[in-house]
Amino acid sequence: MVKPELRQNKITNNWTLYAPHRSTRPMDHKKKKNKQKYKLPKYEKECPFCPGNEKMLPSVISEIRNKNSWFTRIVSNKYPVLLPEEKQKKFNDVTFPCMLTSGNQEVIVEHPMHNKNISSFSTCEFENLLKTYRKRFDELIRIKSNKFVFVFRNHGEGAGASRIHPHSQIVSLGFVPAYIQYRENNSKKFFHKHGRSIYKTLLEREKKEKKRMLFENDAFLAFVPYAAEVKCELWILPKKQRANFGKITNKEIILLAKILKKTLERLHEKLKNPDYNLVLYSASKHNIKASYLCWHIQIRPKLSRPAGFEIVSGMNVNPSLPEIDAKFLRNH
Numbered sequence: 512m513v514k515p516e517l518r519q520n521k522i523t524n525n526w527t528l529y530a531p532h533r534s535t536r537p538m539d540h541k542k543k544k545n546k547q548k549y550k551l552p553k554y555e556k557e558c559p560f561c562p563g564n565e566k567m568l569p570s571v572i573s574e575i576r577n578k579n580s581w582f583t584r585i586v587s588n589k590y591p592v593l594l595p596e597e598k599q600k601k602f603n604d605v606t607f608p609c610m611l612t613s614g615n616q617e618v619i620v621e622h623p624m625h626n627k628n629i630s631s632f633s634t635c636e637f638e639n640l641l642k643t644y645r646k647r648f649d650e651l652i653r654i655k656s657n658k659f660v661f662v663f664r665n666h667g668e669g670a671g672a673s674r675i676h677p678h679s680q681i682v683s684l685g686f687v688p689a690y691i692q693y694r695e696n697n698s699k700k701f702f703h704k705h706g707r708s709i710y711k712t713l714l715e716r717e718k719k720e721k722k723r724m725l726f727e728n729d730a731f732l733a734f735v736p737y738a739a740e741v742k743c744e745l746w747i748l749p750k751k752q753r754a755n756f757g758k759i760t761n762k763e764i765i766l767l768a769k770i771l772k773k774t775l776e777r778l779h780e781k782l783k784n785p786d787y788n789l790v791l792y793s794a795s796k797h798n799i800k801a802s803y804l805c806w807h808i809q810i811r812p813k814l815s816r817p818a819g820f821e822i823v824s825g826m827n828v829n830p831s832l833p834e835i836d837a838k839f840l841r842n843h
């Protein structure tokens with residue numbers, strides 16, 4: 512098997528991760544040619560995430576049990592982007608820098624039912640899912656070689672989902688990606704210049720202006736951010752500032768489950784089950800206690816594709832104003 516490796520482009524300084532071993536992974540969506548006419552079954556005999564098909568999985572890491580079945584389950588990824596046993600190694604070639612590093616990618620199966628859409632999950636099902644995120648996040652960030660852990664879910668083929676069965680993924684990396692370092696350094700600079708966290712400042716400003724807000728409860732705010740990069744982008748930001756998602760309390764999980772359910776239901780209804788990426792940002796291990804950082808959720812619907820302008824300029828082109836998107840999403 513060809514090992515995954517990172518290579519740096521010396522013109523942009525951007526790193527690209529090469530994972531050639533993933534090219535053989537199966538894609539559910541490609542099999543279903545007549546997607547519109549095809550009605551998804553509750554159970555699919557070829558799906559490794561359906562109950563009873565465990566022999567198709569490399570291993571089950573843990574699960575939240577439900578009498579004779581389970582609510583959520585963490586399983587190893589058959590096609591991880593990085594490999595856990597790899598030793599960190601850097602090759603400082605002036606023109607062609609390269610790095611080998613460790614990492615792991617696991618799948619969180621969100622529900623036993625193959626055809627369950629997350630937008631129809633109950634609050635209790637969202638709570639179980641968020642508790643699964645917290646538990647595994649906390650375990651992985653404590654492992655010495657892991658420097659950064661994140662959670663994401665790709666919804667729909669256009670957002671990169673290879674399997675239809677509802678699932679999220681949790682990734683641990685033996686390095687902190689340059690983009691994360693850049694984000695964290697920007698937040699640190701803001702804190703030193705203004706004496707307060709950018710996240711707290713954003714939250715107060717969005718609350719005050721109201722025009723981009725979608726939902727609010729005692730612990731969270733859901734809104735279209737002022738500088739949304741894509742149409743109908745949404746953020747869920749906690750009111751209690753905390754860099755480490757692993758420290759979210761049970762009470763906060765109940766309120767996060769409620770606001771996430773409302774947000775995903777609304778997105779499903781208004782944009783007719785759009786493809787989207789949901790990402791959960793938490794601080795890198797080095798900054799896990801930083802008072803200038805705050806974990807949060809970002810949801811990016813895939814309503815258009817980056818093209819020539821974006822490639823050359825490095826800027827996102829959003830065809831819609833965040834205030835208009837928020838008004839559209841609020842209208843129920």
Ligand SMILES: [Zn+2]
Binds near residue numbers: 555558559560561676
């Ligand atoms: Zn399935």
